[in-house]
Amino acid sequence: MSTIKLNKSSAPKIGAEQIALLEKLSNAVGVSGDEGEIRSIVLETIKPFVDEVHEDAMGNIIAIHKAKTEKSLRVMVDAHMDEVGFMIIAEDEGGLYQFETVGGIDVRSLPAKTVWVGKDHLPGVIGAKPIHLTDKGEMDSTIHLDTLRIDVGKDPGGKVKVGDRATFATKFEQSGSVLFGKALDDRIGVVTLIELLKHAPDHIELQAAFTVQEELGLRGARVAAYGLNPDLAFAIDSTPSFDQPTWDGSENTQYNTRLGAGPAIYLSDAGTLSDPRLIRRLTQTAEKHAIPYQFRQPGGGGTDAGAIHLRRGGIPSVSISIPGRYAHTAVLVSRVEDWQHGLALLYHTLLELTPDVLSGER
């Protein structure tokens, strides 16, 4: 039991400390199936704030903040640790490597990028043919993955092996309230969940699940939810904002979410129809505390909630996300205000959560 005393009376804030932790996590590498670096940072950070913590068979971190009251709600809150990236599949001569993508990466975003390869973050580049040697017609076609190579320089000295992971070599950057970084999907959710653990209310059992392999089909969340057997669940993720202008100047009706419009509450996606009672509770809480929010436009895509809500006899679930542009590329863009509002909404929702949340009809 921790002896650290925290002020739980006011909502947690996104300040320099939280942004520094996001920076550390964004710059760390944790491609799906190889989340070790993220795991160590999370474990080290949450230790003082939790009553129990363990790593399960898949590498999920399961951390419990126990309730101090009887018959309390058991609330799972989930954020995935993994990120999209690459795996080295073959070696060519002279420090050049063939690679495959891990997770949903648009190959159109790959040419001319810097990467880190392996546990030691060996720098490399994914090159591209010079424009001078490219035929005009060629520029209309996508540069295919099998023609791209990771180039780590002439003398790799055995530092790169087939099977090694790689990801974009992106250094996090803050510019006022704008955050640039790789893997904000879902490190922004990871830091949010850590803040919730630090400010956990005493009347519920908070079951924090830092999950693995979300990008490969919600694999970690599936077993985490089974193991935890919660009464209800929240998944925190980063959700794409497609809020750019349309090519012909017509109204953008497919923006998904908008940067600056607050956290996005999921209604339905390809994998989940969110529990209406939880949606209602989130919106009521937001309105009570004047926290801006938006609904993520119903459509495809999904979060860990898709795996969680179907475990055991069914687990009422909802997702709440921080909007971020350019998911699954070298650089995502999010805003501090959206994050702050997302954290506040989750904090107040947990603080005011009572068993009657599930007593109404679904």
Next chain:
Amino acid sequence: MTLELEKHLKEMICLPGLSANEAPIRDVISAAWRPLVDELSTSRLGSLHGLRRGSGSEPRPRILLAAHMDAIGLMVTTIDGGFLHFTEVGGLDPRILPCQRVTVHGRKDIPALIVQPADRLLPASMKGNPPPMDRLLVDTGLPAAEVEKLVRPGDLISFAQAPLNLTGGMLAGHTMDNRASVAAVTQCLAELQTRKHGCDVWAAATVQEEETLGGGFTSPFSIQPDLAIAIDVTFGKGPGAGDYRTHALGKGPTIGWGPNVHPAFHKKMKSVAEELDIPFQVEIMPRHSGTDAYAMQVVGAGYPTLVLGIPLRYMHTPVETVLLKDIARTGRLMAEFITRLEPDFHKTMRWDVES
């Protein structure tokens, strides 16, 4: 004097200086060259000219070492809901642009990102294909009203990729084209500090090569050299680039051969390299060289020109990759050529030379 070549190059590739806006890079090159030359001046188009006088009796022959210092990049064309449309400065394949980090030089410098809008926001015919440049956007992440205050059409956008050390002495970054060659000129000037040379050495960091060859056309006109070398990067062998136009990294500079190169100059440079066992490769240039040498050859009454090339992978991307040793060798080769140059060589040069 020993030059910290890597540090010098890294400092240069972290700076903007797009064609016709070379002031930021010119200041840094000036600082590097000032202790190595007797005179330093800026031309009317903005090229930097450094003169290192020789010890020979007047009139001394003049050799010009010209490397362009301008960078490729982008320019804002219109602003749409806080996002920037842009055009290119220099030649860019739009397929390498999505997700590149850039700096928008607006009323202040703003970090930003080149982005490819989601397929759903583009014409259906483009689905899954690389969008052309006029469909790409630059995103500062700022609210639209703030962008309107800070950015105007015509503002420049430069690449912001930080340098990256690869294994085997390779360095990646943006604008290695052509700051790698500027570094080679600096290396040459540094080596000449302790060497005796009869001729006057003019070092020029030229402007606007990527757009107009503006520096290449004007600097020789002012300097009136007897010999002129354009130092530029050339295509390195690598993924997707393997034909006769490409040259291996690590096998030294290329010495150009073709109509843009004076045959006697070519022969002489080759003989110096052979004499000293400095590795080099011959670069076949059947037509133009694609460098300042074209401009230098035809300006005024014409000048005898040579092209030295530094092999570079992934040209005109923000991950241009060079081998530092190739740069050092290029600088050394020029220094050795200069110290061996006979005062009457330029007078005896004939186009029809036995090669």
